[in-house]
Amino acid sequence: MNSVLLFTIISLSLLGLVAALILYFFAQKFKVYEDPRIDQVEDALPGANCGGCGFPGCRNFAEACVKAETFDDLNCPVGGNEVMVTVSGILGKEAGETDPLVAVIRCNGSFENRPRTNVYDGAQNCTIVHNLYTGDTDCPFGCLGHGECVDACNFEAMYMDEKTGLPVIIDENCVACGACVEACPRDIIELRKRNKKDRKIFVSCINEDKGGIAKKYCSVACTGCTKCFKVCDYDAITMGNNLAFIDSEKCKLCRKCVVVCPTNAIHEINFPPRRVKEEEKVEETEGAEEISGKKTTN
Amino acid sequence: MNKLITVSPSPHMHSGQSTSKLMTHVLIALIPAFAASVWLFGWSSIIVVSVAVSSCLIFEFLIQKFLLKKETSISDGSAAVTGALLAFSLPASTPIGMVMIGSLVAIGIGKMSFGGLGNNPFNPALVGRVFLFISFPVQMTSWPIPKGFETSLVDAITAPTPLEIVKEGMRISENMSSVVSNLPSNMEVFCGKMGGSLGEIAACTILAGFLYLLITRVISWHIPVSILTTVAVFTGIMWLIDPTANANPGFHLLSGGLLLGSIFMATDYVTSPMTHKGMIIFGVGIGLITVIIRRFGAYPEGIQFAILIMNAFVPLINSYLKPKRFGEMINE
Amino acid sequence: MLKTFPRGGVHPAENKFSAGNKIIRMTLPKIVTIPLAQHLGVPAEALVNHGDMVKTGQTIGASKGFVSSNIHSSVTGKVIKVDKFLDSSGYKKAAVSIEVTEDEWLPEIDRSSDLKKEIIIDGEEIIKKTLESGIVGMGGATFPSHVKMSVPRGKKAELVILNGVECEPFLTSDHRLMLEKGEEILVGLRLIMKALGVTKGMVGIENNKKDAIDHFTQLSKQYPGIEVFALKVKYPQGGEKQLIKALTGREVPSGGLPIDVGAVVHNVGTAFAVYEAVQKNKPLIERVVTVSGKMVSSPSNLLTRIGTPVNLLIETSGGIPEGTGKIINGGPMMGKALDSVDVPVMKGTSGILLIPDKESRRKKIDPCIRCSKCITVCPMGLEPYLLMTLTEKEKFDRLEDEKVMDCIECGSCSYTCPANRPLLDYIRLGKFNVGQIIRNRK
Structure with a gap:
């Protein structure tokens, strides 16, 4: 019996030794050199593989960083400047400063504001609906409400509001990876500059129809009346396609445009409530504040 | 118009077919076999079948409601089919507790752990059956003698299945001709006058169910026919080579769980291939493995293992065997 | 036979x-609205303006390019609008609206x-x-x-x-x-x-x-x-x-x-x-x-x-x-x-x-039970269940290999599916995406 035991031990040890030698030999022979900095950069990245940088995953981005001459086109939106400074520290290069961004939803066609004209009954997917027809309302530009953007979000920064049928962005969680922008078949979601205290002013409508028609479809549509354009002191507002657009780079958050908008299409979010100074304007702003109030609570 | 009209992508018609209707058809097809089992085993058959069906339904409901916390789907009838098939593959004398354990394994492990209906790689009823078969070998291989409502479950008077007779006979190297003399005749096998699981022994009733499933187009002929043909051809060849060591193909076709397995279990939608070509390969595989286990393996019956083994190959078959595309032949 | x-x-x-x-x-209706894109291909170009009088059979839209078609006035009357109107897709398309006066061909x-x-x-x-x-x-x-x-x-x-x-x-x-x-x-x-x-x-x-x-x-x-x-x-x-x-x-x-x-x-x-x-x-x-x-x-x-x-x-x-x-x-x-x-x-x-x-x-969508009925009824020999899954998972390369572009959108798969799955809806989406990929490749 002992000899059997002995034989087993010896033969197995020998076998293991031979296998180890073979493995060692092949590992040496077929070694692929990889820049160790890639691993270091990858460790510094958030590791969410969200694709916000334009690369399929964090590893690919790290490779690109190591290869790149300058960091002009490379930016990790999730990590923001901090991470890019770390990465540039590892690689000894200069990181370009970028402003943090945040997503906003440019449609306020809730059940209340936008009358439903028919009922969609098919696969619950925005792109399918978009390719088929205008959606449950007459507005051919507005949110379809099937939540493809919410499904695309990897950071739990969005949810569908049951009451309005619209997606809502949770500012704290949003990393501006752009997945929702890509997912939306109607390009409703925009990435805008993140201001302090997450304050936002934007036109919450992208309907390009003429004023009257747009108003008929949705009570809070931008009619392209140019009132905000005229009142803006900073040239931040441009008009085009019967729409006003506020450039988030130029906007100084003065809130003048919000007050003049006749349809409450311009939203101000996360601002302190206004002091009641000008009585005639209070009424007009109420609607907008209500909306902003609703969104800030989330 | 004051009411909102509906808009949806085409097609705007539906055949009216539904999962629960298909499952109901399967249950209807099992009725003849159930009736035969009541005639053969009496109350014990009714008890085993009703316990299996109801416990499958209850376990599915409980797991979906409390463990997975999602909508329950017992109304689709698939759990009832699983329960019925599980009961049919058990001996009529199986204790109630054992039936319930089998149902729990079938639904809990065989189906729900993979994500419920449509996601299970293995036939749940067979998972339950094989679990019981391996865990309780004694109870699972003691077959009461069919005596109708007088079948005694207390006295351990059991009859071996024909396959067991053959296996045992070959083990003690008897000559086949002497073994055959112990066997019930083909006609008796056809009508269920032998030992065996409660639902699988009356071949004629299972064939009646097969006919019903074919007429209602619930299943296609491909899987059952390819299994049975393979078994017949394979055992036929062996029988021709050496009739003294092998049973004849007719006996192989009619005995054991082959018919129930090939018609009701192998054709389970979820665990069988999607294309006709794939179905035939699946069937041939089951047939071969069954015969190999019966003839050379340790167990007298092999259909349940054969189906489970081939179930594992289904994803592979599905990804390699594509239906013939329209316009393909000219392209290549 | x-x-x-x-x-x-x-x-x-x-x-x-x-x-x-x-x-x-x-x-005859009082007003007709004749879309300028009633065919596959390039929409026609309007030849008439607001206020023009047209006769039945007169060409009001000229075909642009080879795969395009002429559009004719179907009535006699006055053009009251050349603008965008709702067409059957619900979106607005260019069309000519004509007020019918008489029936002179x-x-x-x-x-x-x-x-x-x-x-x-x-x-x-x-x-x-x-x-x-x-x-x-x-x-x-x-x-x-x-x-x-x-x-x-x-x-x-x-x-x-x-x-x-x-x-x-x-x-x-x-x-x-x-x-x-x-x-x-x-x-x-x-x-x-x-x-x-x-x-x-x-x-x-x-x-x-x-x-x-x-x-x-x-x-x-x-x-x-x-x-x-x-x-x-x-x-x-x-x-x-x-x-x-x-x-x-x-x-x-x-x-x-x-x-x-x-x-x-x-x-x-x-x-x-x-x-x-x-x-x-x-x-x-x-x-x-x-x-x-x-x-x-x-x-x-x-x-x-x-x-x-x-x-x-x-x-x-x-x-x-x-x-x-x-x-x-x-x-x-x-x-x-x-x-x-x-x-x-x-x-x-x-x-x-x-x-x-x-x-x-439509009825409630159930999980796919892989009954393969969609494969049996597909006249093009495709696997609708697979095409739908691949579209949902956005695997467009595989989708193209599985010949999604051969789908004729007949709807037999959705019609027959016992689980009421919206097979064609997703296949159409897959076709749309794969079509875009193919066009971009060129």
Whole structure:
């Protein structure tokens, strides 16, 4: 019996030794050199593989960083400047400063504001609906409400509001990876500059129809009346396609445009409530504040 | 118009077919076999079948409601089919507790752990059956003698299945001709006058169910026919080579769980291939493995293992065997 | 044995309520809206302006490019708007709106109903005439017909197949046209044959239209080279590729066109339009539209001017019945649900169907049980369940390998799915995405 035991031990040890030698030999022979900095950069990245940088995953981005001459086109939106400074520290290069961004939803066609004209009954997917027809309302530009953007979000920064049928962005969680922008078949979601205290002013409508028609479809549509354009002191507002657009780079958050908008299409979010100074304007702003109030609570 | 009209992508018609209707058809097809089992085993058959069906339904409901916390789907009838098939593959004398354990394994492990209906790689009823078969070998291989409502479950008077007779006979190297003399005749096998699981022994009733499933187009002929043909051809060849060591193909076709397995279990939608070509390969595989286990393996019956083994190959078959595309032949 | 295509197909309830009702000429509407994109390809360019007076048959939209088509005024009156109007997709498309004043046709149009049999012009002129008259595929696909009549270099047409299958349930417009204008259709077929330079013509009619089969068999005796075939009733036999397979046994290669196997398929309605264009100088300004549905009080086949609002047709057939849940432009299998009844009838509108509320809603979606029924019914030999899953997971490379672009969107898979899965919805989305990828590659 002992000899059997002995034989087993010896033969197995020998076998293991031979296998180890073979493995060692092949590992040496077929070694692929990889820049160790890639691993270091990858460790510094958030590791969410969200694709916000334009690369399929964090590893690919790290490779690109190591290869790149300058960091002009490379930016990790999730990590923001901090991470890019770390990465540039590892690689000894200069990181370009970028402003943090945040997503906003440019449609306020809730059940209340936008009358439903028919009922969609098919696969619950925005792109399918978009390719088929205008959606449950007459507005051919507005949110379809099937939540493809919410499904695309990897950071739990969005949810569908049951009451309005619209997606809502949770500012704290949003990393501006752009997945929702890509997912939306109607390009409703925009990435805008993140201001302090997450304050936002934007036109919450992208309907390009003429004023009257747009108003008929949705009570809070931008009619392209140019009132905000005229009142803006900073040239931040441009008009085009019967729409006003506020450039988030130029906007100084003065809130003048919000007050003049006749349809409450311009939203101000996360601002302190206004002091009641000008009585005639209070009424007009109420609607907008209500909306902003609703969104800030989330 | 004051009411909102509906808009949806085409097609705007539906055949009216539904999962629960298909499952109901399967249950209807099992009725003849159930009736035969009541005639053969009496109350014990009714008890085993009703316990299996109801416990499958209850376990599915409980797991979906409390463990997975999602909508329950017992109304689709698939759990009832699983329960019925599980009961049919058990001996009529199986204790109630054992039936319930089998149902729990079938639904809990065989189906729900993979994500419920449509996601299970293995036939749940067979998972339950094989679990019981391996865990309780004694109870699972003691077959009461069919005596109708007088079948005694207390006295351990059991009859071996024909396959067991053959296996045992070959083990003690008897000559086949002497073994055959112990066997019930083909006609008796056809009508269920032998030992065996409660639902699988009356071949004629299972064939009646097969006919019903074919007429209602619930299943296609491909899987059952390819299994049975393979078994017949394979055992036929062996029988021709050496009739003294092998049973004849007719006996192989009619005995054991082959018919129930090939018609009701192998054709389970979820665990069988999607294309006709794939179905035939699946069937041939089951047939071969069954015969190999019966003839050379340790167990007298092999259909349940054969189906489970081939179930594992289904994803592979599905990804390699594509239906013939329209316009393909000219392209290549 | 009746001919049919071998693989797949379904047989939905036929419901051809209006098959026995003669074609009725619709009264003229007060205003017509004529879209400038009624065909596949480039939309036409408007030739008229606000305030212009137009006559019936006058060209108001000029075709742009090869795959495009002319648009003609279907009424006499004053152009009140050249703007964007809702079309049947719900989006706004360029259209011309005309206020009808009287019914004065262009003088060169022969309005008599006399049959003109002899063909006096040559093939090229026939194609030119087809292009000028704005004729497109009348079966619903609205592919410009002159393109189909011009054989690309290196290919050779051997036979013309006339599609009288009308496999969609409810629809009877082709059926009625075949019964009432049979001779004209056959002359139209001869014109198409002449344009393509072929001597062989086939007419395929499904066996649920026995009267049309008998009628055509009788008529075809006078026309050598034309054969009439009865086909087994099976959907989607009206699909070009399925019809060619059923009649000739030839299979159009994957990604190819019927001309690759020497066949050209035209709808019977198109043949009739070609006859009218060539022999009577009449452009495509009206078509037969079936208005039907289980609850419609008088299902009918209406000869309607292009641009007539859909609600006028429904009114003529007894109005919208109580409890209507869905209105479909086209057949129930491939037609498009309308979100408004104000849209106009277009060249491809073969029917308007009113579906009761309880049948217009889809049932709850269950998990796929892999019953493989979708594979069995797919006439193109695809695996709809797989295509849907791949689309959901956005695996577009694999989707292309699985031949998603071969899908003819017949809807047999969604129709038959016991779990009510929206297979075609997702396959269409997959096709859309893969199509974009393919276009970007070029």
